[in-house]
Amino acid sequence: MPDNSNKFSESNSNDMHVKIPAWINMAYFKKLLKRELSDFRKILNLSIIPATPPGESEGDCPTSASTSTSLLMRIIIDIEMKDGFTQQKSYIMKTMVANAEGIGFINTLNIFPKEKQMYELIIPQLEQLYQQRGRSVLFAPKCHLAENVNGRISLVLEDLRPKKFGNINRLKGFNQKQMHRVLQKLAEFHAASAVWHQLNGPYPDDFQRIYLPANYQRSMSYQVRVQSYKKAMASWGFSNPEQYASRIPTAEQFVQSAARCFNCEPQEFKVLNHGDLWSGNILLNTTLACDIKDLRFVDFQRCRWGSPAQDLWELIICSAHHSLRIKQFDYFIRIYHTHLVQCLKLLNYSKPLPLLKELHMSMIKHGFWGYYTTFTHLVFILLPVDKEINLPKLMLPGEEGDRVRAKAYTNPLYVRASLSILPFLHRRGLLEF
Structure with a gap:
């Protein structure tokens, strides 16, 4: 299959009104899919679209400190399994926008490291407290990956x-x-x-x-x-x-x-x-x-x-x-x-x-x-x-x-x-x- 790891629909990028970072590509999600699906073979197609309709944003309020410093995307991936069947997976991806206006001040608030700790560590532990008492209580979407790459x-x-x-x-x-x-x-x-x-x-x-x-x-x-x-x-x-x-x-x-x-x-x-x-x-x-x-x-x-x-x-x-x-x-x-x-x-x-x-x-x-x-x-x-x-x-x-x-x-x-x-x-x- 040709290497399309850095190719996306032009309309998707335009709809976002932001530049999609080059590192968000097929290779990035291939590692995630290999880890989560034992019978994964390859990615057939990867699309990036806004996570919410134009003019709105999931969890977004114009008074929010992270409004102009976060990029929120819905990642839709068509994949082929080892048995030849295909299926579709979708994720929500949230990442920091490099060199965004106000990013210096935002970094002093440590809101991104805090959210990483919440999704990766604290929320699963809060949910586990109820599981230990025989109740299933979920507070947030499951976190498939949380990473800090050079800040x-x-x-x-x-x-x-x-x-x-x-x-x-x-x-x-x-x-x-x-x-x-x-x-x-x-x-x-x-x-x-x-x-x-x-x-x-x-x-x-x-x-x-x-x-x-x-x-x-x-x-x-x-x-x-x-x-x-x-x-x-x-x-x-x-x-x-x-x-x-x-x-x-x-x-x-x-x-x-x-x-x-x-x-x-x-x-x-x-x-x-x-x-x-x-x-x-x-x-x-x-x-x-x-x-x-x-x-x-x-x-x-x-x-x-x-x-x-x-x-x-x-x-x-x-x-x-x-x-x-x-x-x-x-x-x-x-x-x-x-x-x-x-x-x-x-x-x-x-x-x-x-x-x-x-x-x-x-x-x-x-x-x-x-x-x-x-x-x-x-x-x-x-x-x-x-x-x-x-x-x-x-x-x-x-x-x-x-x-x-x-x-x-x-x-x-x-x-x-x-x-x-x-x-x-x-x-x-x-x-x-």
Whole structure:
């Protein structure tokens, strides 16, 4: 067979809008297939396509630190077996983009080494804790290969699309039954992470590091966003918009509030947070009635040891259906807590079990996550596909930045959400910075 190891469909490369690295070729995947399939003979064809539709990306949010520094691809391989039969294999591949803008800063966060540790080591161990108790609980796609070649980290993961997994419409959010199931899965993940800590000691330093918003006090980016936010807020329909505009934190208050969220008391119940838990990072296998049969989490670059309040605030604010987000907020916390305690007992957690009232107190103590995720992530999550709007443009001073911010902050879906979220946060005293 001719050597086509570096040949790909021209349309595939163009569709990606990025240059496919030359090392991602038939020879690379031949080694993987030989290791996994004893009767593998040869690769007949290899195709590389975007892992998700244009304008979207699996687990991608324009506020994500890795958005412009990761390449996410679906690898489809036609193979011939030793008996002459053919079959098709597909994988999801995630790798670092060489020389991407901002890669130096991203490397200081160690998000890629952290994700490699999660897929390769920690997640299988969390799943094994349940297997030892006679339960099958899976948290993520299977990792077929995780490697670090001269600082370039790459992951080859199970492609769950053939198994009918996919994302919900992020603009609509999870319904009541879906939220119930996602909260249970989150409780399973958190419980296992707490027991892992109990058995193995502290997580590596990367999982305990504090990441504060960069340069908020030294640049104009935060100030211009706040100015546009207040201007947009005046048009939302609040009877007294100044009541909320006056409570938007200054840059110093914003950073200090974030720092307090990272400082957990020693006796406080802690878990390994996913750290970026919204619908785009949750893959569902659903019935025709939209009930969840199974689900997996993806994108483990922001995992961090701390209060479960971080994941709970982000999940509820960013991904619950707008009619449920506030109305069912306390009910969602109870669902999570009930299952969390059940899982901790199953896994023989030896420390005192967290009380429901303690969890509510933690949600208040770390309530800045509620405001933070509303002001940042939710803006993009509720924005219909718009290639014009991204985080750098949102932070840009001047007329172009003002125009982009006005468009984002007056998006009807975001306005509807904010009209219920901000009064809710205010009633709980969480806008007192």
